[in-house]
Amino acid sequence: MISEFIKGEGVQQALKEIQKGGLSAGFIAGGTEIQRLGTQKKYTKVVSLHSISLDTITSDTQKVVIGAMATFTQMAEDSQVPSYLKEAIKFCGSFTKRNMATIGGNIASLRDDSYLIPTLLAAKARVHIGDISVDGEYSVENIPLREYIEFREHFMGSLILAIELNRPKRxxxxxxxxxxxxxxxxxxxxxxxxxxxxxxxxxxxxxxxxxxxxxxxxxxxxxxxxxxxxxxxxxxxxxxxxxxxxxxxxxxxxxxxxxxxxxxxxxxxxxxxxxxxxx
Ligand SMILES: Cc1cc2nc3c(=O)[nH]c(=O)nc-3n(C[C@H](O)[C@H](O)[C@H](O)COP(=O)(O)OP(=O)(O)OC[C@H]3O[C@@H](n4cnc5c(N)ncnc54)[C@H](O)[C@@H]3O)c2cc1C
The missing domain is CATH 3.30.390.50 (CO dehydrogenase flavoprotein, C-terminal domain)
Structure with missing residues (x-):
């Protein structure tokens, strides 16, 4: 049961709070997985990402960068988001859930019936990951989503900042x-x-x-x-x-x-x- 709710004020503070909480702490984005009946994500401490500006969607001719806190609805309504991702968003049939669920939360949930992960992997998506070392040093990595999933244990406690789609013709x-x-x-x-x-x-x-x-x-x-x-x-x-x-x-x-x-x-x-x- 969640007994401690921390409001994230910035990326580094949120990461530090997760670090302090250890294995029983997790970020909360849309909350649709964490608060789902029967979820495996049983945290006692959560750090909310809602006040951290991670929901912007930007693009240029070569890439689209989608903030981890972008909701399914936001992506479905944004003209910069590729149509193949909009197709996968519709796999989530509930409008209520689409309004809450985020792309970062969907990836981190790593479900075996994931709405978005197969599509993002086939698109060769990359993820921007924020991390903080034990001595407090902050770093950002830009890695293939495939790698994030393959080495999931290594990225426990890391924050997905954004998802990058950099193959416009794919x-x-x-x-x-x-x-x-x-x-x-x-x-x-x-x-x-x-x-x-x-x-x-x-x-x-x-x-x-x-x-x-x-x-x-x-x-x-x-x-x-x-x-x-x-x-x-x-x-x-x-x-x-x-x-x-x-x-x-x-x-x-x-x-x-x-x-x-x-x-x-x-x-x-x-x-x-x-x-x-x-x-
Ligand atoms: C009835 C029901 C059915 C569902 N069916 C499906 C389904 O078929 N397929 C499916 O894919 N999902 C399903 N879900 C789960 C969920 O709706 C989606 O996976 C959703 O995209 C999760 O996003 P969220 O923002 O709500 O995540 P949250 O619940 O907030 O978080 C989920 C996990 O991701 C972590 N997290 C969140 N954001 C970040 C971040 N930026 N960086 C690092 N970690 C992060 C959290 O710590 C937590 O471990 C279902 C949920 C419900 C209630």
């Missing part, structure tokens, strides 16, 4: 599979790529799989780069060999297995169609 398509828009998703999958001279380049495919986690489909990426597949449907054969699926309330392991394979094939096909339009 194509990203995503799909989410759930019984209803309000239900937890069995699978959320994203396919990202560039197009150069009519060919897909730099393909990244990520899936949030309920009960399994956030997975990168490397074998499919490699197969596409090596032109192994005769038809888009052939990717499904490789998808299935990579992952340990589990039965749960969202569906059986074999259902998830099937859905992921066919979804990746579908998204791959959509990207291929774009290359043909460009040719």
């Amino acid at each position: 194509i990203v398509f995503s799909q989410r599979f759930a019984r209803t828009v309000q239900s937890p998703a069995a699978i959320t999958v994203s396919f990202g790529a560039g197009i150069e001279e009519g060919t897909l380049t730099d393909v990244r495919i990520f899936a949030a799989i309920k009960g399994t986690g956030i997975i990168r489909l490397k074998k499919v990426e490699e197969g596409i780069a090596e032109r192994q597949f005769l038809t888009p449907e052939d990717v499904a054969t490789v998808v299935n060999s990579e992952i340990a699926f589990v039965d749960d309330i969202t569906g059986s392991a074999s259902y998830k297995h099937y859905i992921l394979g066919s979804s990746v094939a579908h998204l791959y096909k959509r990207c291929l169609e774009l290359t043909q339009e460009e040719a």
Whole structure:
């Protein structure tokens, strides 16, 4: 139960408060995960990020930088935010939740049914991370989101300041599979790529799989780069060999297995169609 609520007045003060609180302290942004029934985020001390100006969205011709406290609604209404991210924002069906939930909170929650993480990874997003060392020295790092997720333990207590999307021409398509828009998703999958001279380049495919986690489909990426597949449907054969699926309330392991394979094939096909339009 939360017994200490600290108002963050600035980035460094907020980081110091988290440091003092140790493992039982956490930031509170929209609060939709922390205060959710059944949450795993059981802090006794929280530091609010609401009074710290971290919700601005800026852009130039090369990149869009979204403050960690930008809400889903704010992003959905901002013309600078790429359409592929707006598509993923709609995976959150509740308007109330969209008004509160933040992009930073969504990333840090690292859920296996994450609304945004697969899309952000497929987009090759970067994160700006603020940290404070034990001797009080403040530093900011700009790292790939993939790295933040891979080395999550290392970034415990760090503050996500912003999310950077610096590939304006990247194509990203995503799909989410759930019984209803309000239900937890069995699978959320994203396919990202560039197009150069009519060919897909730099393909990244990520899936949030309920009960399994956030997975990168490397074998499919490699197969596409090596032109192994005769038809888009052939990717499904490789998808299935990579992952340990589990039965749960969202569906059986074999259902998830099937859905992921066919979804990746579908998204791959959509990207291929774009290359043909460009040719
Ligand atoms: C009924 C219900 C269903 C939900 N279903 C889903 C779902 O299907 N998919 C999904 O992805 N989410 C789901 N959520 C959770 C939640 O709504 C989203 O993940 C949301 O984006 C979390 O953002 P927040 O700002 O509310 O985070 P908070 O609840 O404020 O914080 C969540 C975590 O992120 C940390 N945090 C917040 N901001 C930062 C920051 N800037 N830097 C570092 N750490 C930070 C907090 O310390 C905490 O650990 C659901 C919530 C509810 C209530």
